[in-house]
Amino acid sequence: MNFSTSEENYMKAIFHLQQENSTVTTNRLAALLNARPASITDMMKKLKTKKIVHYRPYRGFRLTTEGNKIALGIIRRHRLWEYFLSEKLKFTWDEVHDIAEDLEHVSSKKLIDKLDAFLGYPRFDPHGDPIPDHQGKIEKNRQLALSEVPLNKTVIVCHVSDQSSPMLELMKHNNIHMGTRLEVKKKFSFDQSLEIKIRQQAPFTVSNQVAKKISVKYGT
Amino acid sequence: MNFSTSEENYMKAIFHLQQENSTVTTNRLAALLNARPASITDMMKKLKTKKIVHYRPYRGFRLTTEGNKIALGIIRRHRLWEYFLSEKLKFTWDEVHDIAEDLEHVSSKKLIDKLDAFLGYPRFDPHGDPIPDHQGKIEKNRQLALSEVPLNKTVIVCHVSDQSSPMLELMKHNNIHMGTRLEVKKKFSFDQSLEIKIRQQAPFTVSNQVAKKISVKYGT
DNA sequence: AAATAAGTTTAGACAAACCTAAATTAATTA
DNA sequence: TAATTAATTTAGGTTTGTCTAAACTTATTT
Incomplete structure (x- = not known):
């Protein structure tokens, strides 16, 4: 089946909200998508008939197995484009998100697989988020907050x-x-x-608050 | 100003039809865009108020100076993506058009200029069509039909x-x-x-009819 | 257990971009 | 020049995705 840009954005947003909580509410989704709750309800009805979400009125929703698979595909596209923009076109890592937001909706499977190959099958995007492979598999990146890192261990900033x-x-x-x-x-x-x-730089200090927001992984 | 995908497709189509004839008709545009004449009329009214086309009912239309500039920008995007797909992602030249058709509507100016730089400022796309530069300037490719080429001159197939x-x-x-x-x-x-x-290949013959359809340019 | 508050859904509207069918204009031909 | 034909436009409808305002559920208080 084929999905509109709008439907894809909803799926992706639900996927992200589900990472934290298993069931997603109308208001939370509305906030994330900058839309009105009524619009969310409309779309949930539609995605329900397409078997993309489980949904019972007033009870929130979550992606079906199928919906999850599709969302992973969209995220794959997004992150591969981010990697391309940053690595090949030399965008800074804070510029890539918005452009990738548009590119991700060009949905040729062959395009994405060829892009993946061209980029050398990268496993993490410039923000350190894992890139799903062509089957939708994600490599779990054992991350921890900078605030939790033991002394004198070299770590790599990844999120x-x-x-x-x-x-x-x-x-x-x-x-x-x-x-x-x-x-x-x-x-x-x-x-x-x-x-x-x-x-090769002078040391500096950061607050615990800030350190909690920076994720790192082990590496040399 | 910002344009919808649909508006962009209309502008591009008018631009192409104008190459042959200076004024474009409803039916010709409808045929090219696979749409009904009534839809063309609707859009022309809209593009007229946006000062993109000159249009008087029943009298056909053509792009304004502004419209022309915008159309060239869209064509630039299209052809740069075609070049990218063919050169970097190794698509065959007959596959690139449809994908570029989608990519061209991602309209970040910075993206396109960086892509241009990454590709090394190519001047022709894989079909041999010239790529407008960042100001919309097109290099005229002194092309001639294969049927017109003098004997023993090396030429490059470009269209x-x-x-x-x-x-x-x-x-x-x-x-x-x-x-x-x-x-x-x-x-x-x-x-x-x-x-x-x-x-490094055996010679072969082609009919004059076929040779008329293949354009070449001089080069070594 | 009511009452209130918060969250969600329904009803009805709107814009964009299409469409069909009917009306209109322009071009062609007898 | 009047009639016919072809091209174009208008009128009105559909779908998608959005919105506001009102109605309804669920959760929370008192």
Whole structure:
């Protein structure tokens, strides 16, 4: 079956909300999609008849097995394009999301598989999110928050949950981006701040609050 | 201003029809776009208020200067994506059109300019059609029909006007594609057929009819 | 267990982009 | 030039995806 851009955006949004909670509500989806609750209800009825979501009025909804598969396909497209934009076209990692948002709806399977091959089958996008393979399989990236990292272990920045400007500012200022390798040198117990060291740079400190928003994985 | 996918398709179609004739009619556009004449009229009214076309009922229409500029931008996107698909993703040149048809509507200027740079500022797409530059300027490709080529001059295949299956068949069979370098060795006056030689291949003949449909340009 | 608040759905409208069928205009021919 | 034909436009309808405002459920308080 073939889906409209709008339907695809709904599926993707439900998928993301489901990561946290198993059942998704009208209002939460409306907030995420910048739409009115009434519009959500309309679309849920439609997606229900298409067997994409389980839905009973007033009881929230979740993707069916089929819906999940389709959502993973959309996310695959999104993340491969993000990787392309960042790696090949040299966009900065904060610019890629919006453009990928459009490109992801071009739905030729062959295009995406060839793009995947051209990019060398990357497993993570520039934000550190895993890219589903052509069967929709996702590699779990054992991530942990920077705030949880043991001292003197080299870790790689692979996700930032807060994309607000102050956060981006702070990252840029300290030269942190996707793929940055760093170590936690000290943990100050009085205010829980961390001293961070990036190779060949002066150390600096970040608050625990900020460190919670930066995910890393082990690596050299 | 921002345009819908549909508006963009209309502009592009008018642009193409204008290449032959200066003024375009409802029926011709309807045929090209696979739409009903009534739909064309609706859209022309809309594009007129947006100052994209000159239009007086029953008198046909043509793009305004502004409309022309926009159309060139769309064609630029289309042809850059075609080039990308063929050159980087290794699609065959007959597969690229339909996919580019979708990609062309992703309208970030920055995306297209970066893509252009990534591709090395190509000047012709895989069908041999010129790619407008970032200002909309088109390089005129001094093309001529294969049937007009002087003997023993190396030329490069850069356009095929007939995309029917028999033609594609014939091209494939003789190993002719975009960019193929060849020479005309003999012209048989009794039936006007041509003997063609591609480097490191046995010579073969093609009829004058076929040779008229293959455009080439000079080059080594 | 009512009453209230919060969340959700229904009813009805609207714009975009199509369509069909009927009416109109322009072009052609007798 | 009047009649016929071909092309175009108008009128009105459909689908998709959105919206607002009102009605209805469910959850939470008192």
